Amino acid sequence: MSFQEICSLDDLVENSGVCVLVAEQQVALFWLRPDDSGGTGELFAVGNFDPVGGANVLSRGILGSVGDKLVVASPLYKQHFCLRTGQCLQDPSLSVPVYPVMLSHHKVLIGSQPVAVDAVAA
Amino acid sequence: MQQTFQDTVKAQILVIGNGMVGHHFIEQLRQRDAGCSVTVLCGEPQLAYDRVYLSSYFTGTPFSELLMSTEQWYQEQQVDLQLNCWVERIVPTERLVYCRDGRVFSYEKLVLATGSYPFVPPIPGNDQPHCLVYRTLQDLQNIEASAAQSKVGVVIGGGLLGLEAANALKQLGLETHVVEFAPQLMAVQLDQAGGALLAQKIQQLGVTVHTGKATQAIAPGTQYRYQLQFADGSRLETDLVLFSAGIRPYDQLGRSSGLVVGERGGIVINDLCQTSDPSIYAIGECALWQQKIFGLVAPGYQMARVVADRLVNQQQATLTFSGADMSTKLKLLGVEVGSIGDTHARTPGAMSYLFTDPKAGHYKKLVVSPNGKKLLGAVLVGDTSGYDTLLQYALNEMPLPANPEQLILPASGQTALPALVLPDSATICSCHNVAKGDIVGAIGAGVCDLASIKHCTKAATGCGGCSALLKSVVDEELKARGVEVSNHLCEHFAYSRQELLHLIQVEGLTTFYQILSQHGKGHGCEICKPTIGSLLASVYNEYVLKKPHVGLQDTNDTFLANMQKDGSYSIVPRIAGGEITADKLIVIGQVAKDFNLYCKITGGQRIDLFGARLEQLPQIWRLLVDAGFETGHAYGKSLRTVKSCVGSTWCRYGVQDSVGQAIAIENRYKGLRAPHKIKMAVSGCTRECAEAQSKDIGIIATERGWNLYVCGNGGMRPRHADLFATDLDTNTLISYIDRILMFYIKTADRLTRTSVWLEKLDGGLAYLQDVVINDSLGIAAELEAQMQRLAGTYACEWKATLDDPQALKRFRHFVNSDKADSNILFVEERAQIRPATAEEKQQFQLQIPVKNLTEESIA
Numbered sequence: 001m002s003f004q005e006i007c008s009l010d011d012l013v014e015n016s017g018v019c020v021l022v023a024e025q026q027v028a029l030f031w032l033r034p035d036d037s038g039g040t041g042e043l044f045a046v047g048n049f050d051p052v053g054g055a056n057v058l059s060r061g062i063l064g065s066v067g068d069k070l071v072v073a074s075p076l077y078k079q080h081f082c083l084r085t086g087q088c089l090q091d092p093s094l095s096v097p098v099y100p101v102m103l104s105h106h107k108v109l110i111g112s113q114p115v116a117v118d119a120v121a122a
Numbered sequence: 123m124q125q126t127f128q129d130t131v132k133a134q135i136l137v138i139g140n141g142m143v144g145h146h147f148i149e150q151l152r153q154r155d156a157g158c159s160v161t162v163l164c165g166e167p168q169l170a171y172d173r174v175y176l177s178s179y180f181t182g183t184p185f186s187e188l189l190m191s192t193e194q195w196y197q198e199q200q201v202d203l204q205l206n207c208w209v210e211r212i213v214p215t216e217r218l219v220y221c222r223d224g225r226v227f228s229y230e231k232l233v234l235a236t237g238s239y240p241f242v243p244p245i246p247g248n249d250q251p252h253c254l255v256y257r258t259l260q261d262l263q264n265i266e267a268s269a270a271q272s273k274v275g276v277v278i279g280g281g282l283l284g285l286e287a288a289n290a291l292k293q294l295g296l297e298t299h300v301v302e303f304a305p306q307l308m309a310v311q312l313d314q315a316g317g318a319l320l321a322q323k324i325q326q327l328g329v330t331v332h333t334g335k336a337t338q339a340i341a342p343g344t345q346y347r348y349q350l351q352f353a354d355g356s357r358l359e360t361d362l363v364l365f366s367a368g369i370r371p372y373d374q375l376g377r378s379s380g381l382v383v384g385e386r387g388g389i390v391i392n393d394l395c396q397t398s399d400p401s402i403y404a405i406g407e408c409a410l411w412q413q414k415i416f417g418l419v420a421p422g423y424q425m426a427r428v429v430a431d432r433l434v435n436q437q438q439a440t441l442t443f444s445g446a447d448m449s450t451k452l453k454l455l456g457v458e459v460g461s462i463g464d465t466h467a468r469t470p471g472a473m474s475y476l477f478t479d480p481k482a483g484h485y486k487k488l489v490v491s492p493n494g495k496k497l498l499g500a501v502l503v504g505d506t507s508g509y510d511t512l513l514q515y516a517l518n519e520m521p522l523p524a525n526p527e528q529l530i531l532p533a534s535g536q537t538a539l540p541a542l543v544l545p546d547s548a549t550i551c552s553c554h555n556v557a558k559g560d561i562v563g564a565i566g567a568g569v570c571d572l573a574s575i576k577h578c579t580k581a582a583t584g585c586g587g588c589s590a591l592l593k594s595v596v597d598e599e600l601k602a603r604g605v606e607v608s609n610h611l612c613e614h615f616a617y618s619r620q621e622l623l624h625l626i627q628v629e630g631l632t633t634f635y636q637i638l639s640q641h642g643k644g645h646g647c648e649i650c651k652p653t654i655g656s657l658l659a660s661v662y663n664e665y666v667l668k669k670p671h672v673g674l675q676d677t678n679d680t681f682l683a684n685m686q687k688d689g690s691y692s693i694v695p696r697i698a699g700g701e702i703t704a705d706k707l708i709v710i711g712q713v714a715k716d717f718n719l720y721c722k723i724t725g726g727q728r729i730d731l732f733g734a735r736l737e738q739l740p741q742i743w744r745l746l747v748d749a750g751f752e753t754g755h756a757y758g759k760s761l762r763t764v765k766s767c768v769g770s771t772w773c774r775y776g777v778q779d780s781v782g783q784a785i786a787i788e789n790r791y792k793g794l795r796a797p798h799k800i801k802m803a804v805s806g807c808t809r810e811c812a813e814a815q816s817k818d819i820g821i822i823a824t825e826r827g828w829n830l831y832v833c834g835n836g837g838m839r840p841r842h843a844d845l846f847a848t849d850l851d852t853n854t855l856i857s858y859i860d861r862i863l864m865f866y867i868k869t870a871d872r873l874t875r876t877s878v879w880l881e882k883l884d885g886g887l888a889y890l891q892d893v894v895i896n897d898s899l900g901i902a903a904e905l906e907a908q909m910q911r912l913a914g915t916y917a918c919e920w921k922a923t924l925d926d927p928q929a930l931k932r933f934r935h936f937v938n939s940d941k942a943d944s945n946i947l948f949v950e951e952r953a954q955i956r957p958a959t960a961e962e963k964q965q966f967q968l969q970i971p972v973k974n975l976t977e978e979s980i981a
Contacts, residue, residue, distance in 0.1 A: 007938045011931075011937040013672055013932065014672075015672075016672050020939075049945075054688075054960060062676065063673060064645050076687065
């Protein structure tokens with residue numbers, strides 16, 4: 001798995017998403033950082049294409065949680081996609097790819113291939 | 123004989139008449155049996171329409187919305203529908219029906235639903251051109267045409283329909299009079315004191331009432347077209363005469379075919395709605411049951427159900443017609459009137475309780491049985507809030523409380539009847555005959571929300587008068603079953619929107635995460651985040667894209683535009699009051715042309731530009747802002763538009779400058795964040811061209827100032843606005859709107875339009891008037907001050923965004939590339955762009971999700 005330097009942490013928006021291009025694929029990149037967490041928070045990267053709405057919009061969804069799952073809600077029809085597994089909570093037959101992501105010296109690195117969902121869920 | 127039958131259309135069931143009752147019969151029949159062959163003969167050129175709401179034709183409701191059904195529906199139901207088919211005679215011995223156009227129909231069972239016609243008293247001169255009746259759509263069109271050439275209109279008849287007709291004349295801008303033969307208005311439904319108060323209130327609204335007047339002749343007038351000459355020697359001049367002196371059953375077919383007909387008209391029926399020929403039934407206003415004609419739609423529907431049940435289930439049929447409750451609750455010319463049962467206390471030994479409040483203009487009367495245990499009747503004028511409770515006491519013969527006067531005394535605590543004590547047989551919806559037991563049954567079968575219960579039981583889908591009662595039945599039943607009726611915002615906050623607002627204000631909380639860590643759990647969601655974003659905006663009015671608030675907003679608020687299905691956005695610049703200069707129109711046109719945007723005029727008198735890519739939004743808005751445009755907030759839960767008609771500046775009929783007022787109001791409230799979107803309109807005269815009565819805030823000019831209407835709605839759940847206050851000067855008007863809007867923002871649940879908010883508000887319109895006009899809570903000054911502060915801190919969000927390089931960074935599709943989203947593709951249709959369909963995208967052989975941005979995608 002090769003990681004690619006994508007952007008700086010300054011390009012991200014706290015508790016919201018942006019879209020990045022990774023190996024010609026559209027990836028929604030989220031930065032979860034509750035105010036009182038103190039640290040740099042947590043990054044998530046999933047495919048930007050909403051399989052329900054058929055448009056590249058997931059990076060513009062609202063972050064949140066359903067039970068203990070961290071999710072993004074599609075801005076089109078409000079389905080929830082799990083940030084860790086990519087699965088659609090309303091229709092488990094649908095999912096979006098999940099990309100490995102890490103932070104190094106204030107730079108965001110993303111894997112060029114989506115990971116198998118089980119590995120992420122574990 | 124043989125010859126005749128070859129030309130005859132054979133039907134098992136033949137229905138003559140397609141009014142509301144005739145149509146309901148077909149519905150009921152097909153619900154029970156899809157198979158039998160049915161033919162409907164309708165003398166009119168169109169299908170059944172909703173006569174109950176016919177007068178809304180004058181307030182702009184298109185006729186198509188009044189239709190009960192469509193020809194397609196009849197086809198789907200395999201019902202042979204013959205319009206323009208006038209029946210000449212029936213021959214019961216041969217079971218044949220002959221039509222004027224020569225066609226002949228045979229039947230096994232015949233259902234007469236021929237209805238009634240308006241009674242025109244035999245007054246000399248009653249057949250002149252501007253002497254009209256108020257019954258059919260054609261009548262309304264005639265009235266409209268006559269009113270256009272008239273200044274004064276008189277309604278002869280002061281009953282329920284007469285007063286509705288008077289309202290129509292008033293809405294058409296005529297000086298309106300009502301002439302009644304009896305010494306009081308609505309003598310059938312009200313007692314003398316109630317009728318007198320109603321007359322007084324109607325006079326205050328500008329309709330002159332003349333009671334105890336017998337019209338003897340309609341002679342040529344001197345000042346106006348006609349002169350009414352009364353038996354007491356007095357005279358009244360008018361241009362238009364509208365008769366509304368009751369109805370007469372259309373029973374000629376019954377008469378001519380030998381059916382038994384009542385002395386004063388009406389085809390006699392038994393409890394099965396059978397006429398004197400057992401193969402012929404009669405339902406609705408043409409039928410006479412126990413010497414009574416029922417001139418309301420609900421009893422007609424009951425008869426329709428009885429006959430449908432009888433024809434389908436035959437010997438196993440169980441329904442019979444046993445009379446109907448004629449209680450009514452309605453609003454006449456804006457005055458609330460309720461009438462239940464024995465209003466005149468004619469039952470021997472009956473006792474009456476009376477309450478009057480001359481200041482508020484309320485009159486309430488209870489008629490109770492001699493032993494004081496049962497409610498026999500009631501009259502309510504000015505305030506019908508207790509109607510539902512009283513009706514249930516009367517219909518179910520429930521024992522009254524020890525002090526029944528408590529039921530009509532104001533503010534005496536708990537007067538509403540808890541729905542739980544109603545018996546299962548209690549009728550909740552009389553239009554569709556839904557009992558409490560039906561609703562409880564639906565809940566038992568797993569239907570758990572109000573909308574689904576309405577859908578499956580049809581309760582509250584007729585006149586809607588029982589909506590509040592239905593909701594309390596459902597809520598209490600769910601509560602009794604242990605289902606929590608929760609107003610919690612979402613799983614992250616165990617508070618309602620209103621409670622969260624209090625917490626924010628009391629504790630001075632300024633960010634979502636402060637609120638979440640102190641009062642919530644989890645990470646929030648797409649429900650609580652925008653709600654709290656909106657609350658913070660309502661309290662502090664900060665720029666919505668300020669750093670801590672960005673992640674709270676829906677994409678539309680984040681990017682200050684409306685996301686469309688393909689991920690592109692639409693743009694709506696503010697065009698206050700719908701007024702725009704030629705230069706500004708040219709700017710919009712040029713921008714649309716330069717960026718190849720699809721243009722569409724909105725219902726709110728603005729221009730919507732579609733097909734803008736995320737990264738184009740700042741470029742487009744730079745041009746618009748430089749030309750003097752501001753954001754139109756089409757994306758926000760905030761004020762959208764203040765629609766206006768052209769008003770007194772240009773219009774021959776306008777009495778005030780509605781455009782100027784609309785612009786002033788739009789500029790005062792633009793940017794205001796609220797629980798839901800807010801729409802307003804200002805009309806320059808009573809013709810109401812701006813459709814203000816379908817808006818959250820509607821303003822209609824009068825000769826003396828402005829009438830204020832509140833809480834109307836169009837869209838999915840239309841609601842006619844309530845008249846809130848009349849003849850206001852501009853300062854009072856603005857202070858009332860300030861108070862109403864601020865009170866709404868402070869108390870409404872999320873995504874609740876003002877119409878639903880008002881319906882849920884305890885005490886309803888009267889309570890809101892009390893809070894706003896009489897300052898009953900002592901908060902009016904505070905509400906105004908808060909609104910003033912919000913209005914004073916307004917800034918155009920797009921201008922602020924263009925001045926903020928940090929915010930502009932967000933308007934890129936990729937943060938690490940200048941490429942555009944290749945999945946947004948357009949094709950041409952009617953000389954403009956539209957999004958390509960999935961198939962069309964495949965035809966272009968494009969790889970989703972990414973392709974280099976090329977010239978063809980930005981024209």
